[in-house]
Amino acid sequence: MSTQAIPVGSRLGATARSEWIKFRSVRSGPFALGATALIVVVGAWLLGAANRGSYLSASPAGKAAFDPVFTVFQQIELAQLFVGTLGVITVTGEYTSGLIRGTFVATPQRAQVLAMKALVFAVVVWTCCTAMSFAAFFLGQSVLSPAKHVGFGDPGVLTAVFGAGLDLTLVGLFGMFIGVLVRHTPAALAALFGLLAVLPIVFVQIPGKVTKNLGEYTPDAGTNAYQLVHSGAYTLGPWQGLGVLVAYVVVAAVAAFALILRRDA
Amino acid sequence: MIEALSLTKVYGGKAAVDGIDFKAKPGVVTGFLGPNGAGKSTTMRMILGLDLPTSGTVTVGGRSYQGRVWPLHEVGALLDARAVHPGRSAYNHLHSLAAANGIARTRVDEVLEQVGLASVARQRAGSFSLGMFQRLGIAGALLGDPATLLFDEPVNGLDPEGIIWIRTLMRSLAAEGRTVFVSSHLMSEMALTADHLLVIGRGRMIADMPLSELIARHSGERVDVRSADPQRMAADLRAAGARVTLEPDGTLGVVGLGSRQIGELAAERGHVLYQLRDVTASLEEAYFRLTGESVEYRAEFASASGHGVEFAWASGHGAAARAAS
Numbered sequence: 278m279s280t281q282a283i284p285v286g287s288r289l290g291a292t293a294r295s296e297w298i299k300f301r302s303v304r305s306g307p308f309a310l311g312a313t314a315l316i317v318v319v320g321a322w323l324l325g326a327a328n329r330g331s332y333l334s335a336s337p338a339g340k341a342a343f344d345p346v347f348t349v350f351q352q353i354e355l356a357q358l359f360v361g362t363l364g365v366i367t368v369t370g371e372y373t374s375g376l377i378r379g380t381f382v383a384t385p386q387r388a389q390v391l392a393m394k395a396l397v398f399a400v401v402v403w404t405c406c407t408a409m410s411f412a413a414f415f416l417g418q419s420v421l422s423p424a425k426h427v428g429f430g431d432p433g434v435l436t437a438v439f440g441a442g443l444d445l446t447l448v449g450l451f452g453m454f455i456g457v458l459v460r461h462t463p464a465a466l467a468a469l470f471g472l473l474a475v476l477p478i479v480f481v482q483i484p485g486k487v488t489k490n491l492g493e494y495t496p497d498a499g500t501n502a503y504q505l506v507h508s509g510a511y512t513l514g515p516w517q518g519l520g521v522l523v524a525y526v527v528v529a530a531v532a533a534f535a536l537i538l539r540r541d542a
Numbered sequence: 543m544i545e546a547l548s549l550t551k552v553y554g555g556k557a558a559v560d561g562i563d564f565k566a567k568p569g570v571v572t573g574f575l576g577p578n579g580a581g582k583s584t585t586m587r588m589i590l591g592l593d594l595p596t597s598g599t600v601t602v603g604g605r606s607y608q609g610r611v612w613p614l615h616e617v618g619a620l621l622d623a624r625a626v627h628p629g630r631s632a633y634n635h636l637h638s639l640a641a642a643n644g645i646a647r648t649r650v651d652e653v654l655e656q657v658g659l660a661s662v663a664r665q666r667a668g669s670f671s672l673g674m675f676q677r678l679g680i681a682g683a684l685l686g687d688p689a690t691l692l693f694d695e696p697v698n699g700l701d702p703e704g705i706i707w708i709r710t711l712m713r714s715l716a717a718e719g720r721t722v723f724v725s726s727h728l729m730s731e732m733a734l735t736a737d738h739l740l741v742i743g744r745g746r747m748i749a750d751m752p753l754s755e756l757i758a759r760h761s762g763e764r765v766d767v768r769s770a771d772p773q774r775m776a777a778d779l780r781a782a783g784a785r786v787t788l789e790p791d792g793t794l795g796v797v798g799l800g801s802r803q804i805g806e807l808a809a810e811r812g813h814v815l816y817q818l819r820d821v822t823a824s825l826e827e828a829y830f831r832l833t834g835e836s837v838e839y840r841a842e843f844a845s846a847s848g849h850g851v852e853f854a855w856a857s858g859h860g861a862a863a864r865a866a867s
Binding site for chain 2: 286288291292294295296298299302303304305370371374375376378379380381382383384385541542
């Protein structure tokens with residue numbers, strides 16, 4: 278018994294390795310990221326082609342307000358659906374199957390499990406989504422030409438391209454932590470997309486300056502990250518917008534860590 | 543060694559486990575027996591640090607589970623065998639558990655071989671039968687070659703061959719000096735596997751003794767008597783100090799007098815006897831007697847005849863013994 282030596286390497290490294298094996302050994306990861314890539318890259322191409330003509334025939338005011346980055350990045354808001362769902366089911370899948378108990382029997386350090394799960398998820402999703410964002414940018418701009426388009430060195434472009442990848446990653450993490458809080462897939466999805474997609478609409482529909490201002494501070498503010506022109510309801514800049522989303526993710530994370538340590542598994 | 547002291551778990555004001563004390567020692571198979579809902583799984587979850595006790599403590603090898611750094615090297619557990627992601631292969635499922643405890647990949651292949659799943663190890667677990675899930679769960683418990691093993695209802699869903707396999711496995715694990723703690727709601731299964739029995743009912747420990755002692759103490763001997771005039775026979779037996787139950791078919795179940803004394807008494811009083819039969823009560827019956835008061839969910843039957851073993855818990859023990867045999 279216990280013929281095996283005490284394992285080499287750190288507890289944290291072993292937890293991360295285990296979470297990575299779990300992430301890569303089910304299909305939901307590649308499926309969700311594949312769908313994200315499809316909608317982001319193909320979407321950029323279609324949107325670029327569609328807006329090339331309409332830009333050329335637009336009024337001078339319309340031309341001034343034209344945002345060549347956001348134009349080809351609009352569909353990223355839809356892509357949040359896939360990445361957010363992936364974040365949710367990465368956690369709720371373990372709860373609903375009961376696997377979470379096996380995980381905690383193998384690793385009683387629950388905070389570590391959640392931290393490494395989030396880290397593995399963030400690294401994979403950020404890498405993929407940033408690569409997609411770059412692809413969508415270059416493809417979108419080349420299709421947009423000869424209409425107004427920007428190059429990689431133009432002001433704000435680098436922020437927007439990285440911002441898109443960060444926004445998607447943060448949405449995924451938000452879904453993951455909500456998944457820990459709610460544990461059931463349908464309820465967690467409803468909570469995530471209620472906050473992400475429905476809440477901003479609610480604020481827009483209620484008349485008044487206060488709700489307009491409040492509406493800027495919903496988790497949807499993360500989408501400011503990939504806009505060059507910040508006008509209308511959105512006056513927060515890219516980093517402020519991401520900051521608002523980060524704040525929501527941090528609150529959800531704090532609640533998730535507190536609950537996962539106290540709750541019976 | 544697993545040791546529980548005044549272990550209690552309260553859910554919503556109701557005690558699922560109510561101050562139980564027990565020890566599961568190395569080298570023996572300890573059977574943890576009780577009807578469904580008696581608190582067996584809750585106790586197992588507390589042993590494994592999944593549920594926190596409301597009060598009391600439980601330790602494995604002298605330490606609580608939560609603080610362990612590489613727990614699978616010391617404790618292995620089969621809880622809910624179906625708790626596997628249906629889209630993940632058996633190999634990857636075990637590999638993720640192994641990686642979490644620094645266990646080599648070669649060990650994953652070994653345990654898959656040991657439980658007989660090597661040929662389906664790369665298939666998605668969603669296609670597995672319950673018996674295959676049980677084998678996969680047992681493979682997971684064996685991964686770290688631990689000194690303590692916990693199995694929650696391990697024979698559920700196994701075919702007869704699988705049942706014999708798990709019995710043999712548990713006996714051999716105990717023979718190697720390991721602590722083997724097995725829960726079951728089936729007395730018949732425990733009678734073949736366990737050395738020591740803990741019987742739990744409604745969250746309380748109702749028996750904690752070696753299997754042989756449980757049989758000796760709780761099963762008791764009974765004599766079945768069929769006579770021409772059961773009512774008069776019963777009255778005479780009672781007058782002689784026996785405890786007598788009258789079954790609907792006229793059979794008398796007699797406790798407290800041997801068949802020889804009953805025969806002599808019948809001759810003395812001029813009874814015509816059709817049958818005089820010694821009945822060694824089964825372990826199953828001892829279990830029904832012990833837990834009869836503590837079965838949480840039971841089916842009530844108006845008729846005393848024609849019921850099967852499952853429902854016999856609700857009725858008299860005499861009928862239960864016959865249905866079981």
